[in-house]
Amino acid sequence: MQLLTAPNTLTQVSPIRQSSRTPGKLRLSYHLDCSMPFRNSQRASAESPHVRKPLQKAAVRPPNTAKTTAIASRAPAQQENCYFITCHPGCEEAVEMELVQIGIKRMRRGRAGVKFKGSLLDGYRVVLWTRVGIRVLMLLAEEMLDPGLSGGDGLYDVVRSCGVDWAELIPPGSTFSIEPRLWSCTNINSTRLLWQRVKDAVRDDVSDARSERLQPPLPGKIADVPLYVAAFEDCISIYRDLSGLSLHRRGYREKMHRSALNESAAAGILTLAGWGSFCSQEGATLVDPMCGSATFLLEAAQIAHNRAPGLSRPQSSWPLRSWPDFDASAWRLAREEAQDLATPKWNGLLLGNDAHAGAIALAKQDAQAAGVPRSCLHLHHGSCESWQLPFGPPSLVVTNPPWGLRLGEAVGAAAPRPG
Numbered sequence: 491m492q493l494l495t496a497p498n499t500l501t502q503v504s505p506i507r508q509s510s511r512t513p514g515k516l517r518l519s520y521h522l523d524c525s526m527p528f529r530n531s532q533r534a535s536a537e538s539p540h541v542r543k544p545l546q547k548a549a550v551r552p553p554n555t556a557k558t559t560a561i562a563s564r565a566p567a568q569q570e571n572c573y574f575i576t577c578h579p580g581c582e583e584a585v586e587m588e589l590v591q592i593g594i595k596r597m598r599r600g601r602a603g604v605k606f607k608g609s610l611l612d613g614y615r616v617v618l619w620t621r622v623g624i625r626v627l628m629l630l631a632e633e634m635l636d637p638g639l640s641g642g643d644g645l646y647d648v649v650r651s652c653g654v655d656w657a658e659l660i661p662p663g664s665t666f667s668i669e670p671r672l673w674s675c676t677n678i679n680s681t682r683l684l685w686q687r688v689k690d691a692v693r694d695d696v697s698d699a700r701s702e703r704l705q706p707p708l709p710g711k712i713a714d715v716p717l718y719v720a721a722f723e724d725c726i727s728i729y730r731d732l733s734g735l736s737l738h739r740r741g742y743r744e745k746m747h748r749s750a751l752n753e754s755a756a757a758g759i760l761t762l763a764g765w766g767s768f769c770s771q772e773g774a775t776l777v778d779p780m781c782g783s784a785t786f787l788l789e790a791a792q793i794a795h796n797r798a799p800g801l802s803r804p805q806s807s808w809p810l811r812s813w814p815d816f817d818a819s820a821w822r823l824a825r826e827e828a829q830d831l832a833t834p835k836w837n838g839l840l841l842g843n844d845a846h847a848g849a850i851a852l853a854k855q856d857a858q859a860a861g862v863p864r865s866c867l868h869l870h871h872g873s874c875e876s877w878q879l880p881f882g883p884p885s886l887v888v889t890n891p892p893w894g895l896r897l898g899e900a901v902g903a904a905a906p907r908p909g
């Protein structure tokens with residue numbers, strides 16, 4: 491048996507410290523450095539685009555002058571695309587394991603993400619199946635900035651001359667958005683500048699082509715065409731985001747435990763801990779002695795039932811369905827495959843305990859919304875020190891204990907999920 495905790499980096503996974511003398515009674519003395527665990531407020535910052543090997547000087551290309559058709563808008567389902575899947579730092583290996591399972595062969599690990607190559611169908615499969623990934627991005631263009639131009643002008647020129655036909659990519663009447671990421675660029679020192687100039691360039695390009703002034707989405711709505719722009723060491727990579735909403739939002743939570751673990755991080759820890767193999771063994775049992783709203787247990791249930799997380803999202807939440815190159819039959823195929831691969835029956839057990847009654851109530855509510863069968867989930871309210879396991883020794887113990895100011899009295903009450 492192994493004990494896993496959720497510290498700030500996954501390399502700090504602690505080995506088990508459990509007395510095996512008292513079968514069925516969980517004696518834990520845990521020790522970990524968790525000065526900065528995954529928190530909701532850190533979700534956005536943990537996600538960052540790819541980090542490449544810096545390009546050699548010789549790879550700097552002059553901006554294209556002849557406009558060519560957009561990479562994506564001429565892409566049939568079989569054409570190969572380059573993707574980048576973002577994840578929490580430390581979860582890259584777990585993403586690679588997922589990609590292998592999905593059937594992706596060519597991939598390269600980055601920081602906080604993994605690059606891979608595949609068809610449009612592969613992209614659809616990944617966005618439906620990834621539990622650990624946060625965003626699935628399709629590369630549209632990659633260009634070096636001209637160091638002789640000011641940051642703003644260089645950006646503007648690159649976006650307008652990179653070969654993407656923006657008017658074709660963004661259909662009439664559609665909204666678009668830009669998610670910027672910036673590292674170590676010579677002439678760009680602000681993410682706002684990156685966002686502003688890329689937005690201006692796309693907008694002007696479409697306006698020149700069809701006299702339409704593109705609009706951002708309404709507040710709280712996802713854009714019809716969400717773009718993601720990474721500027722790293724003077725290289726600009728422009729992507730379309732297949733995910734729409736961040737993929738950690740599984741769609742089964744209305745309220746959040748105040749210190750809930752991010753679902754993608756929880757899935758990453760479980761994957762690295764080997765739950766994917768443990769769960770298929772006879773009598774598989776996962777225990778979380780401080781389960782809060784049971785993120786680990788609910789993610790573990792989805793893995794054990796082989797349910798693709800993307801299937802539980804409403805179809806309307808996928809912006810990719812309104813794109814000009816949307817391949818309805820490939821999307822249908824990816825969804826049908828995922829439906830067929832789900833295994834409704836699983837004989838293992840998920841055991842959770844928490845000292846806070848509100849957390850247990852929330853966990854029950856979420857479990858029901860996530861469709862976790864009642865027969866496999868057992869939740870107990872009380873202190874973990876005195877918790878008697880109702881069944882034999884577990885296969886795996888994984889937990890995300892309280893830290894910092896939450897130690898002691900102020901343990902996680904439920905709060906409404908923002909936005």
Ligand SMILES: C[S@@+](CC[C@H](N)C(=O)[O-])C[C@H]1O[C@@H](n2cnc3c(N)ncnc32)[C@H](O)[C@@H]1O
Pocket residue numbers: 747749750751752779780781782783784785786843844845846849872873874875890891892893901902
């Ligand atoms: C960081 S939160 C866990 C959040 C959880 N992973 C989730 O995603 O919702 C830590 C949890 O430990 C619980 N806790 C703290 N001390 C405990 C104890 N002695 N026994 C059981 N639970 C405890 C708190 O009530 C809190 O829900």
